[in-house]
Amino acid sequence: MTDTSFFRRRVDNGGTERMPHWGMNSEYGVLQDVLIGPMDNYTWQMGNAMSRRSVRLGRSFDKEIAKQQYQEMVDIYEHCGVKTHFLKPDSNLPYQIYARDSSVMTPWGPIVTQMYSPWRRGEWLEVVKFYQQADIPLYDVVTAGTFEGGDFMVLEPGVILCGYTGERTSQEGLDQVRGWLEKEGWEFRAYQFDPYFLHLDVKVAMLAEKLAAVCTQAVEQEQLDWFKSRGIEIIDLSYRSVLELGVNVVALGNDRVLVPAGSTELVEKAKAHGLEVFSPDMSQFTSGGGGVHCMCQPLSRKDA
16 A cells, blocks of 8 residues: 655645755755766757757767766766766656756655656656655645746755746746745745746856856846845856856855856856866757756755
């Protein structure tokens, strides 16, 4: 018989207890465990604006080069002391590699999301299987509208920043998750933007405590003022960097960041801020519409 408590450990009126190991209260706490999507069946999909742009510019996908780049990324995680976990591949899911989207991690456990694109809607199954096998009970499951993890950030302790376009993440999906997390006593900041940008993590990334990479040309002034009101310093990146997914990066904790080699602008600026930068070539993936942030779901971070 299925244990229904696995699918929802969330307490209706808030006060959900944190788990001893799994969970995170910021985007920049020391990364201990990460869930990575498989690249076995990865191909560029033309429903993605960045894939279409790459094809228009004459680029093509090379599976063997992609395998090498993927392994380099995994090696960096392991070098930095991060335990890597992998989703089981499904031949029907070409974008299963982007493990960021099919679930999100909260301080109280994972939320399984609802995908927007038809070729991604089956991703929930292997995600649920993974959490069951790893004995990580779900905080809850999104059942209203769409909601994708690339829009969701545990920005810093006590604060969630969540983007929505009405497509990848809909108003209904956002409102459902916001209701849950506000009952836990956390601030939930919703930020609406144009669907062209796919997800919030194309434009915004936390690098370290009170330090964010942001393309200010692509973010409204009201949102920039909100960052300032929280004392968050912004490393400004160009619009061209957004087009190459240069803001799609992973904070490893202890002032270390994983930044694609192609994001030369952020690599240089992050180093100038005293951060240790690991920069693998990820061009086969960024050209297909997803970067290192899209490809991972943090499972455990030490509290910031």
